[in-house]
Amino acid sequence: MYSLILRRLNSTAALPAVSKRQLISPMAVPALKSVAPLPFKSPEAKRLRKRLLDRPGLIGVKRGMTQFYSRNGDRVPATVLEIDQVEVVYNKTVDKNGYYAVQVGYGHKLKNQTKAMLGHYRNAKVSPKETLFEFEVKDENGLVPVGSQLKADHFKPGQFVDVISKTKGKGFSGVMKRWNFSGLPATHGTSLAHRSAGSTGMNTTPARVLPGKKMAGHLGDEWNTIFNLEVLDVNAEKGYILVKGCVSGSNGSYVQIRDALKKYGSHILQDK
Incomplete structure (x- = not known):
């Protein structure tokens, strides 16, 4: 032990520019400025983990299906989406709202508008809208000036888009229709329970039905996204896609x- 102490003193004495007092003092160690890590569930961390687009989208109305003939003569099914008076109403920023987003309104509706919403539209200098949606963008470069009108030529023929809409509501449905269950056996003692779910609980432990169990209930009337639909035709004057x-x-x-x-x-x- 004594030899180890002498060895350390000799090694420190061999340093010409640093004194023993500087080596012993805690203040001699240079301080490094560190940045506190973002909590995993913080709004900023969630925003950084998202996959986002560079620009907002459009709001449309589904008008039905038709057929479209390509230049090769192929006939493909197509959905008509109407675009009418789509304008930017508000921009959200990280400093004020925690994320970047563009609030877009569709159509024109003056009836049954509250005073708060009328003031909101007045500040944007746009007509009262039928509905509002917001599109989150990657950074401030994706924000669009308030009052700008977005037409159908926002998208080009040949590109791919995602369409988000609510599915048709089908009311209360059983497990066979809602979750594609096969049902119980048709014979061998099954009585008045052919389309039921069967046993849903467990044994003494945990003695309850766990949350998320697939059971009968409300089917439809929920948001659904269809990815990568090809744009066949665009007409900004008539307002359809x-x-x-x-x-x-x-x-x-x-x-x-x-x-x-x-x-x-x-x-x-x-990107960073």
Whole structure:
């Protein structure tokens, strides 16, 4: 032990520019400025983990399905989405709201508007809208000036879009229709329970039905996203967009149209 102490003293004495007092003093160690890590569930951390787009999308109304003929003569099914008076109403920022988003309104509706919403539209200098949706964007470069009108030529033929809409409500449904259960056996003692779910609980432990169990209940009337639909035709003057394939929801329902997130979106951390 004594030899180890002498060895350390000799090694410190061999340093010409540093004294023993500086080596012993805690103040001699240079302080490094560190940044507190973001909590995993904080709004900023959630925003950085998201895959976002560079620009907002449009609001449309599903008007039905038709057929579209390509230049090769192929006939494909298409959905007609109407675009009418889509204007930017408000911009959300990180400093004020915690994220970047563009609030977009559709159509014109003066009846049954509250005073608060009328003031909101007056500040944006736009007409009262039928409905409002917001599109989250990656950074402040994706914000659009308030009052700007977005037309159908916001998208180009040939590109891919995602369409978000509410599915048709089908009321209370059983497990066979709602979750594709096979049902109970048709014979061998099954009595008046052919389409039931069967046993849903467990034994003494935990002696309860766990949350999330697939059971009978309300089917439909929920938001659904159909990814990577091809834009077939765009007409800004008449105000419509033709997309290939079907779109969820009934005719006359509102839809959100955005650039295909899986093709054109990216994570904020990857860009940095």
